[in-house]
Amino acid sequence: MAKTKTKTKTKTTTSSSPDPPTSSSLFPWSSSSPSLATPTVLLISLFAFLVRVLVSLGPYSGEGTPPKYGDYEAQRHWMEIALHLPPSDWYRNSSANDLSYWGLDYPPLSAYQSRAHALLLNATIPESVALGASRGFESKPSKLLMRWTVLSSDLIVFFPAALYFVWVYRRVFVGGGVCDRDGGSVLWLLAMILLNPCLILIDHGHFQYNCISLGLTLGAIAAVLSQNELAASALFTLAINHKQMSLYFAPAFFSHLLGKCLKRRFPVIEVTKLGVVVLATFALVWWPYLHSLEAFIEVLSRLAPFERGIFEDYVANFWCSTSVFIKWKRLFSVQSLKLLSLFTTILGFLPSLVQQVKSPSNLGFLYSLLNSSFSFFLFSYQVHEKSILLPLLPASLLGLQEPQLYGWFVYYALFSMYPLLRRDRLILQYIAVLALFGLIFHSPDRSRGTKTSRFYTRKELLALPLFFSIILHFVYVITQPPEKYPFLFEAMIMFLCFSQFVSLVMYTNIRQWTLSESFSLSMRAKKHI
Amino acid sequence: MGGEALWMWGAATCVKLLLVPSYRSTDFEVHRHWLALTSSLPVSRWYVDASSPWTLDYPPLFALFELLLALPASLLDPAIVRLRHGRDYSAPSAVLFLRLSAAAADLLLLLAASRLSSSSSSSPRRGAPTLTLALVLWSPALLLVDHIHFQYNGYLLGILLLSLAFLEEGSDLAGGVAFAVLICSKHLFLVAAPVYFVYLLRHYCAGGFGKAVGRFFIMGSAVGAVFAAAFGPFVYYGQMRQVFSRLFPFGRGLCHAYWAPNFWVFYIVLDKLLAFLLAKLGFNIQTPKASFTGGLVGDSTPFAVLPQVTPVTTFLLVLLAMSPCLVKAFLKPQPKNIIRWVTYACTCGFMFGWHVHEKASLHITIPLGVIAMNSSDDASHFFLVSIVSCYSMFPLLFEAQEYPIKVLLLLIYSILMWVGFSSDFSLGTVVDQTKEKGSSGGSTKNGLIGWTGKSYLFGLVAVELYGQLFHPYIFGSKLPFLPLMLVSFYCAIGMMYSWAWQLLQIVKFT
Known part of the structure; x- marks a missing residue:
């Protein structure tokens, strides 16, 4: 940690010297302007929106x-x-x-x-x-209009949330040894959040409204970081009420807010305040179903479709990947599988939960969001491949802390949805959006080595799976699988992605625990000032 | 070629890939038909065949380009290059192939643009090669015309820029040959030929009399060889008259169906106004039958009051408008000015030419983009003219699906220019240090384009709002051409300004 600190220190001193104006023109993240320049923010947002509009030209699922x-x-x-x-x-x-x-x-x-x-x-x-x-x-005008319902939702919910987050992020993390003093790298972070290829392809290609629930969650995260805990609770409750999958983040929100409340003078009152906001928001959304228990149960049972089995298709999580060796569905009843998955999921997010209750910190909260949502993705009941979007959100927020991890994660998350997107005939969009993401990720003017992550410092470990994945991309489209194993390639893609996800989540769990001491110390020091 | 250039080209290519499913005009079928035509018929039939209404009306080297494209096309899907059965063939394979070919052909533009932006041997300008590259490679007008509407302007403009790069570097022979190749690919660029001729005559064929004659001979034979290679077969078959009738269809009217924003818009509007006024005053004015909005109009251009315009008139007018630039090129043939002169020649052709398409303003904005970073005045001018030229192409894409795309593309490009120019010339309000640097900036007070420019651009927004919202609200589906005429007229003001500004620059500074 001491090493990185000195590094960032030298970085800030070099960047504070005036740059020649010529090099600072085009790439917003290389600019030395001290404030988040409105035109560049607008530029990035408009471009991200353009990409969405362009993807929406393509076919949708089941066309x-x-x-x-x-x-x-x-x-x-x-x-x-x-x-x-x-x-x-x-x-x-x-x-x-x-x-x-x-x-x-x-x-x-x-x-x-x-x-x-x-x-x-x-x-x-x-x-x-x-x-x-x-x-x-189906018709051309109605497709256009349907597409615009998603586009406008994205623009109304996700974009403001991303801007809010980046604005808060800059205030919270500048000077904390995590981020440069200039706004340039934060603009890059904004581009990384807005140009997440998986979210774009699923919402505007495949056709879903993840931008709403993820946008509400993002708003809640930003609100937590800016100490607006009541607003955060309301926003996160809304996110849960848009898609119940947002519950993947619940342990992180719960533990972080609880941990913070416990540190205050009247913990019980603080917790009650949050509880009231959550319950009130729930009551508001569920109003039509609160008049009778029967109606309430009716809705609730629709939200938990246990009859659909523990996993769907070939999702790169624990149950599906291991079912090749252990036939979970055959060995256990639905009831015991439910319990088993519940137990493993809790076990999965418990370390990160404990850490946040013990010593809540802003950065730890972001890692905890990633860890808890990943635990749900890997172990919970009835997960489909699109659920990878949930852990991707906090990973994108950690883009400046863990750039390599985020790039790596995006690639495999997208790859895990490759069979789905191929069914939707979105391969062209897949290639274009992934390439665009790669280009922005590696944009030439971006200062190199802002912060070398500890994730995968050994490059050769990355090369082999990458090589396999590229081969699989081609093989999956070009060749027919052997008749005996019609889903051979899907299974291979799933295995490859699963292996990457597991190593990733192990790293981020360790990271959350190791960063805690020094960071919470610096937080406390800041508070005293 | 730098990594940055490739990076930018890559980003543009991603956008082009995403544009594959977008709307395409009949030009798509034109080019598909030409693939089939050139690959399935012998050369002697290329300019004779009339199996489709989309007869070949580009010069032979472009036909050769289509023939080259037909080879991989037939491998991918033989149906693409079937002459009769392939009519209106638009299977995904055909769309993908043609779209990708347009994106790949832009490699030539990348090559030329990166060469131009890095070659600063002749002049100390282009402080921001990155921005210069972006201005050319990310041109929204090029995306609209080539990758939505569908044409192959990118690689043709690449040849033009390559030729200009050669001239700037002092390799006049290569520049001349490249220009000859360009003309044999798209004869619309003939309008720049006088500038090339005068410049090469004075710059290349300089020195003593013997050396000059020798060089003249070398250049003549090199350019002649290109033309011979292109048109030789048709001379051999005795088809030159037929080829020329295809290349120069003067039967078409003065203006295209949708008026290009040039000088003739004012002429037509004035004519209509006079006719209206005189009729009110009791004169007997015969309104001509063929209307300008009808598309293909006959030989005579129907003016009610003003004198008729013939192709010869427009030709002479173009030459007249170009003459100051020719004089300058004759007196002081300096490589550093060649881009400006050639652009000006293209502007003259656009403003006063016969049957000009609105797409031709690409020939102005792309080379202008290269010199936009020369000075803050150039940047301001380019800011205005690139927006106007791109906006004037909006009516090309009339479907609802593409509406947000064209608006977003233009908006993004405008903001990019605004941010880039402002920080580079420290003009705008973006950079905080303006206060210190303000005194040296000169035109800092009014920002990048001053209040006239700003109000003009806001007028553009008003025109668009009128066409999209108020016109349908007031007139319903009546008078559908009124918004289009308004766009032409309003953009013509901006283009006229650009022409005058360029002329002034050339007279003053070259």
């Missing part, structure tokens, strides 16, 4: 494939249901609402969002959300 179509049809169907039926019927099987056909399985906030978007669609192309008759509705 032109009756009878079940894909996620696009699911979202459209929810709009149809949310528009024409009263909230009490949204989660209930009825003649108008066949739950076996893309039944709503997200919390009420998702349904409200569907209703809001349905109003928009109904005003322009009513036949695209007509009750019953619109099943499988």
Whole structure:
């Protein structure tokens, strides 16, 4: 740690000397301007938005494939249901609402969002959300409009959250030995958060609204960092109520906020305040279902689809990867699998939870978010490959602390979704967005060696899996798998990604524990000043 | 070639890849047809064949380029190059191949631009080669025309820039040959030929009489060889008349269906105004039948009041407008000014030429981008003209899907220029040190473009808002051409300013 500290110190002294104006022009992160320059922030945001618009030109999941179509049809169907039926019927099987056909399985906030978007669609192309008759509705204008519902959600929720985070990040971490004094590297971080290829491809290619729940979570994280704990609780509760998967982050939020409260004068009052905000937000969102226990249970049971099995497709988590050797689904009943996964998940996030309760710190909180969401991804029940987006969010926030880790993670996270994106015929977009990310990641003017991560210092360890993954990219598209093992390549991709994920999460857990002492010390020192 | 140049080209290529599924105009089928035409018919039939309405109307070297492209195309999917059965073939393979070929052809632009931005032998300018490269490689107009609308301007402009780079470096022979190749690929660049001729005559064929004649002979034979290679086969087949009738279809009217923002817009509008006023005053004005908005109009251009315009008139007008620049090139043929002169020649062709397409303003903005970093005045001028030229191409892409793309591309480019120019010339409000450096900046008071420029650009926004929101609200679907005419007219003001500004620069400083 002492070593890195001196390094950053020399860095700041060199960068404070005036640069020749010629080199500072194009790449915002190389600029020595002391403030977050508005035009460059705008430039980055607009470019990130342009990339989203361009990806949205491509096909969506299940385009032109009756009878079940894909996620696009699911979202459209929810709009149809949310528009024409009263909230009490949204989660209930009825003649108008066949739950076996893309039944709503997200919390009420998702349904409200569907209703809001349905109003928009109904005003322009009513036949695209007509009750019953619109099943499988596809047309060019309605695709455009549906795409714009995602694009606008991204612009309204995720972009402001990212800007808020970067603004807070700069205030909190500047001078703390983690970040340069100039705003340049923070702009790079903004680009890294906004240009995450996985999120772009899933939301604007495949078609989902992860930008809303992740944006709300990001806002909550920023609020935690800026000591706005009440706002953070409200935002995070909203995130959970948009997609229950946001619960992956719950241990981190819980432990960090609890740890902080315990350090204060009246811990019980502090905790109660947060609890009230959380409960009030929940009550507000769940209002239509609170009049009877039956209605409440009805919704809740839709949100936990245990009947769908412990994993889906070929997801690079623990259960799916090890099921090649141990047939979990055959050996155990659903009930015992539920318990087993619950137990392993808790075991997975426990170290990071304990650490944050013991000594909460801003940086530790970011690592803890990564560790707890990763534990859910690896061990929890009913995970699909898109859930990798959740651990990716805190990894992107750690972009300046762990640049190599983030780049590495993005690559394998995207690779783990390669079969899915191929089914969606989004290979071209996959290549383009990944290449673009790589280019921005390695942009020429970015000061080299800002902070050498301890993650994978030995390059040769990286080369072999990288080589395999590149080969697999080609093999998967070009050749047919042997008839005996039709999912051979999917399994290989899954194994490769799983191995990378496991080594990654082990590293970040150790990191969270090792950084704690020195960092919390510096935090305390700061407080005294 | 530097890593930065490759980096920028890579980023642009990613955007181009993402543009593959976007809207494409009939020009896509034109180029697909030419692939089929050149690969399945013998050379003697290239300019005779009329199996499709999209007859070959580019010079032979471009046809050769299509023939070269047809080879990999036929390997990928033979249906792309089928002459009759391939008609309107737009399978994913065909779209992907043609789009990728356009993106790959831009490598020539990368080569030329990186050569130009790094070669500072003749002048101490281009302090920011990175920004210069970005201005050329990330041109939004080029993306709109080549990678959405679909054309191959990128590599043609690459040849032009390469030729200019040769001239700047002093290799006149190579520059002349490159320009000959360019003309034999797209004859629209003929408009720069007078400048080239005068410059090469005075710069290359200089020295004593014997040396001058010798060099003239060398240049003549080198350029002649290119032309002979390109047009020789057609001379042999006795088809030159046919080739020329294809290359110069003067049967088309003075203006394209959508008016390019040039001098003739004012002429037409004035004519309409006069006709209207005189008719009000009781004169008997016969309104011509063919309207300007109808697309292909006949031989005679229908003016009600003002004198008719013929191709010869426009030709003479272009030469007249160009003459100050020719005089300058004759008197002081310096390599450092060649880009400015050639750009000006292209501007003259654009402003006063016959049947000019709005896309031709690319021939102005791309070379201008190279010299935009010469001075703060150049930067301000480029800022304005590149925005106007790109905006004037907006009507090319009329579908809702591409609307946000073209707006975002132009916005991003404008902000990039704003940030880059401001920090480089320390003009704007972006850099905090402006206060210290302000006194040396000169035009710091008004920022990059001054209040006239700013209000003009805000007017552009107003024009766009009118066309998108208020016009449909007021007139519904009536008068669909009014917003387009407004765009042409408004952009023509900016282009006219650019022309006058360039002329002034040339008269004053070269």
